[in-house]
Amino acid sequence: MKKVMITGATGMLGRALVNTLKPTFEVIGTGFSRASDSISKLDLNDQEAIYQFLDTHQPDILIHAAAERKPDVCEQSPEQTLALNVQATQFLAQQCKTRKIRLIFISTDYVFDGTQAPYIENSATNPMNFYGQSKQQAEQAVLVCSELHSVIRVPVLYGDVTHLAESAVTVIAEQINETIPSEHDHWAIRYPTHVEDIALTLKDLLKQPESLGGIFHISNHQAMSKYDMACIIAEHRNYPRSLLTPQPTPSQTAQRPYNCALKDTRLTKLGISHQRDFSIAIKHILSSQ
Ligand SMILES: NC(=O)c1ccc[n+]([C@@H]2O[C@H](COP(=O)([O-])OP(=O)(O)OC[C@H]3O[C@@H](n4cnc5c(N)ncnc54)[C@H](OP(=O)(O)O)[C@@H]3O)[C@@H](O)[C@H]2O)c1
Numbered sequence: 001m002k003k004v005m006i007t008g009a010t011g012m013l014g015r016a017l018v019n020t021l022k023p024t025f026e027v028i029g030t031g032f033s034r035a036s037d038s039i040s041k042l043d044l045n046d047q048e049a050i051y052q053f054l055d056t057h058q059p060d061i062l063i064h065a066a067a068e069r070k071p072d073v074c075e076q077s078p079e080q081t082l083a084l085n086v087q088a089t090q091f092l093a094q095q096c097k098t099r100k101i102r103l104i105f106i107s108t109d110y111v112f113d114g115t116q117a118p119y120i121e122n123s124a125t126n127p128m129n130f131y132g133q134s135k136q137q138a139e140q141a142v143l144v145c146s147e148l149h150s151v152i153r154v155p156v157l158y159g160d161v162t163h164l165a166e167s168a169v170t171v172i173a174e175q176i177n178e179t180i181p182s183e184h185d186h187w188a189i190r191y192p193t194h195v196e197d198i199a200l201t202l203k204d205l206l207k208q209p210e211s212l213g214g215i216f217h218i219s220n221h222q223a224m225s226k227y228d229m230a231c232i233i234a235e236h237r238n239y240p241r242s243l244l245t246p247q248p249t250p251s252q253t254a255q256r257p258y259n260c261a262l263k264d265t266r267l268t269k270l271g272i273s274h275q276r277d278f279s280i281a282i283k284h285i286l287s288s289q
Pocket residue numbers: 007008009010011012013014030031032033034035042043044045064065066067068069084106107108109154155156157158168
């Protein structure tokens with residue numbers, strides 16, 4: 001059984017990866033502040049600790065999902081962002097190459113500026129905010145290091161959350177109310193993708209006989225604004241839709257791209273697709289909160 005190490009295993013995507021890959025692979029998850037009995041603590045800013053961890057566990061595959069992924073936090077803490085998102089990724093890429101570990105690096109649709117959607121895997125990147133720039137630099141470090149390493153770009157994610165504010169999608173359920181009006185972005189187009197669909201796709205990719213380096217796009221195909229998502233959530237909660245106001249212009253601190261639709265041409269050729277209906281999936285998640 002192949003050994004898969006997953007960084008960011010305490011995070012929203014990492015938890016889904018651990019659960020989905022566990023029956024098929026020997027999984028070693030690492031986290032940081034939320035490490036537990038089953039998830040090892042590994043500070044990715046500590047190169048000596050990474051070195052020792054890899055020596056001890058000797059994984060065949062490393063899925064690197066840990067990152068600072070909140071654009072506003074990235075703008076406010078550029079040094080910490082570069083250390084975790086870029087320098088740690090570069091060190092992991094070099095270590096994986098030396099140790100012949102297959103590296104799968106999780107990146108973002110925010111490496112694009114959103115003006116020329118849809119984007120294929122080799123479309124030119126041009127990030128609009130510091131988070132996107134840090135992930136673009138990390139992608140370059142990974143791709144330059146080895147042609148066997150993979151970069152996986154994903155759009156806004158949702159799934160089982162520890163608290164509603166954990167995802168930019170489920171937080172909308174906290175922002176809407178039965179009696180108080182609220183405004184929601186109706187400018188940017190998003191493709192909310194369930195973390196379990198990302199995990200199932202990666203599981204299929206890992207089963208491919210040949211090593212598949214380079215860039216892959218994984219994305220749900222349903223396009224919607226945050227206002228559209230708010231309407232679906234309001235319907236589920238039986239809140240009046242009249243209390244939701246669409247906001248026609250962008251409002252967040254760090255600049256966001258307009259439409260980063262990711263075309264998954266490589267996955268399509270491989271016949272790999274995991275898509276679920278947003279409306280059904282979000283209702284399921286909110287019912288269990
Ligand atoms: N969420 C999205 O909408 C979205 C969209 C596009 C791309 N992505 C990408 O998808 C990946 C996973 O995102 P996510 O939403 O699952 O992230 P998340 O929930 O914010 O989790 C971040 C993870 O990074 C870990 N981490 C933070 N600092 C660390 C350090 N110094 N050393 C080791 N680990 C550290 C955290 O560990 P502790 O919590 O234990 O400290 C946590 O496991 C990221 O690469 C992100 O850029 C996410």
